[in-house]
Amino acid sequence: MSINxxxxxxxxxxxxxxxxxxxxxxxxxxxRIWIKCDDQTGCSLTGNKVRKLEFLVAEAISxxxxxxxxxxxxxxxxxxATAIAAAQHGLQSHLILRGDFESYKEGNLLLDYLVGAxxxxxxxxxxxxxxxxxxxxxxxxxxxxxxxxxxxxxxxSNATGMWGYIRASEELRADFVQNNIExxxxxVSTGSGGTQAGLTLGFHLLKQxxxxxxxxxxxxKRYFSSKIQSDVAEWCEKYAAGDQGVLGxxxxxxxxxxxxxxxxYAKSYPELLEFIRWMARLEGVILDPVYSxxxxxxxxxxxxxxxxxxxxxxxxxxxxxxxxxxxxxKSLVTESH
Ligand SMILES: *Cc1c(COP(=O)(O)O)cnc(C)c1O
Numbered sequence: 623m624s625i626n627x628x629x630x631x632x633x634x635x636x637x638x639x640x641x642x643x644x645x646x647x648x649x650x651x652x653x654r655i656w657i658k659c660d661d662q663t664g665c666s667l668t669g670n671k672v673r674k675l676e677f678l679v680a681e682a683i684s685x686x687x688x689x690x691x692x693x694x695x696x697x698x699x700x701x702x703a704t705a706i707a708a709a710q711h712g713l714q715s716h717l718i719l720r721g722d723f724e725s726y727k728e729g730n731l732l733l734d735y736l737v738g739a740x741x742x743x744x745x746x747x748x749x750x751x752x753x754x755x756x757x758x759x760x761x762x763x764x765x766x767x768x769x770x771x772x773x774x775x776x777x778x779s780n781a782t783g784m785w786g787y788i789r790a791s792e793e794l795r796a797d798f799v800q801n802n803i804e805x806x807x808x809x810v811s812t813g814s815g816g817t818q819a820g821l822t823l824g825f826h827l828l829k830q831x832x833x834x835x836x837x838x839x840x841x842x843k844r845y846f847s848s849k850i851q852s853d854v855a856e857w858c859e860k861y862a863a864g865d866q867g868v869l870g871x872x873x874x875x876x877x878x879x880x881x882x883x884x885x886x887y888a889k890s891y892p893e894l895l896e897f898i899r900w901m902a903r904l905e906g907v908i909l910d911p912v913y914s915x916x917x918x919x920x921x922x923x924x925x926x927x928x929x930x931x932x933x934x935x936x937x938x939x940x941x942x943x944x945x946x947x948x949x950x951x952k953s954l955v956t957e958s959h
Contacts, residue, residue: 625788625789625828627788627789628681628782628861629680630676630677630680631676631679631683631711632676633663633675633707633710634663634664634667634672634676635662635663636793637793637796638660638663638793639658639659639662640656640658640659640800640937641656642654642656642801643655643656643657643907643938645904646901646905646922649904650925650926651931652925652928652930653806653925653934653935653936654803654934654936655925655936655937655938656801656803656805656935656936656938657939657940658790658794658797658938658939658940659940660673660790660939660940660941660942661908661914661940661941661942661944663942666733667706667710668703668942668944669703669941669942669943669944670817670939670941670942671699671703671704671778671942672703672786674777674778674783674784674785674787674820675703675704675707675783676785676789677782677783677786678690678778678782678783679707679708679711681772682713682772683713685770685772686770687713687770687772688764688769688770688771689713689716689764689769689770690704690708690713690715690716690772690774691715691716691717691718691760691771691773692704692715692716692717692774692775693717693719693720693749693753693756693775693776694717694719694777695719695721695887695888696719696721696722696723696726697729697730697731697888697912697945698719698730699913699942699945700776700777700778700814701719701730701739702730702733702734704739704774704778705717705733705738705739706733708739709737709738714740714769715738715739715740716739716740716741716742716760716764716771717734717739717742718742718744718749718753718757719742719743719744720743720744720746722745726949728948729945729946729947729949730945730946733945742760757773775814777813777815777816778814779816779817780816780853780856781853781856781857781859781861783820784816784819784820784853784857786816786820787816787817787818787819787820787821788820788824788827790820790821790824791820791821791824791827792824792828794808794937795825795828795830798830798832803934803935804831804832804934805832805933805934805935805936805937806832806833806930806934806936807833807835807936807937808821808825808832808833808834808835808936808937808938808939809837809917809921809937809938810836810917810939810941811836811837811913811916811917811941812836812837812846812917813839813840814849815836815846815849815850815853818834818846818850818876818878819853819854821939822850822854822875822876823857826869826870826874827868833877835877837878837879837882837916837917837920837921838879838883839887839888839913839917840883840886841880842880843878843879843880846876846880847876850874850876851874854874879920879924882894882917882919882920882923884916887912888911888912888946890950894911894915894916895911895953895954897909897918897919897922898910898911898915898954899954899959901918907940909943910942910943911947911950912943913942914940914941914942914943915943917938917941918938921936921938
């Protein structure tokens with residue numbers, strides 16, 4: 623089927639590179655491992671959020687918004703990408719951040735400040751309990767000075783943002799055709815679920831029989847199953863006139879692994895850091911400890927167990943996260959490494 627996209631603003635450098643990881647493949651008696659480099663959607667404006675923002679920013683502009691408002695952790699890649707995309711379109715940005723400003727004025731937060739994002743900080747507890755109220759208060763403040771806000775949820779994961787990864791699934795299919803492969807699995811990090819949702823729905827719409835696996839950076843399987851189903855239902859409501867028939871009888875096949883989170887969201891563990899160093903040296907692939915590192919570590923752990931022995935091709939989608947790497951400098955590079 624051909625997909626009718628809503629309007630979008632070009633922000634990402636597309637298509638992103640797609641290549642075979644030869645040395646990694648040689649490590650295992652198993653499938654070929656390919657990488658889709660969405661860490662190369664751009665330099666400062668980089669990672670998976672850029673694809674979602676193409677659609678979100680277009681919608682904000684069509685609604686005559688002045689300020690993009692979104693939320694996340696202090697080192698949120700999504701907040702940084704939103705702040706830069708806003709600056710590139712002459713919009714303001716306001717970031718609702720979980721954490722204390724004094725702790726990391728570096729990485730993503732440094733870039734947020736450079737492009738003039740207005741940041742407000744909340745303790746984890748207040749953020750968890752009052753996030754919706756904070757959004758309301760922030761937008762009311764702008765309203766009272768005559769400015770309209772466009773509100774985006776965590777990770778830009780809603781029906782609009784999902785288009786970014788529906789479009790990416792078409793791009794991936796073109797990569798498959800060009801390389802003459804039919805991968806059994808595409809593995810990707812999942813956090814707010816929009817990337818996993820977009821790819822899962824995209825392949826479904828394209829009748830591409832590749833299973834998407836989301837490797838959780840937080841939460842658990844059950845959470846992602848219901849989050850993705852509700853995002854997809856919202857998408858059907860908004861773009862398919864509520865017709866869930868586009869999903870067919872069997873619905874979507876949502877697969878999530880939640881065994882590689884370690885001690886918690888954005889918390890690393892020694893095997894993960896060792897793996898990040900190993901991949902950087904083996905393939906020149908730079909992963910981050912919050913998302914892409916945990917996801918790729920999950921894939922490689924499964925390969926080591928022989929899980930994909932009978933598969934021919936597996937694709938890892940690198941979602942970026944480079945600026946989230948810098949706050950881990952002390953634990954990643956020590957004298958003995
Ligand atoms: C946000 C993010 C993810 C997770 O994507 P979601 O769409 O939020 O699930 C994965 N990797 C990186 C680097 C991210 O910034």
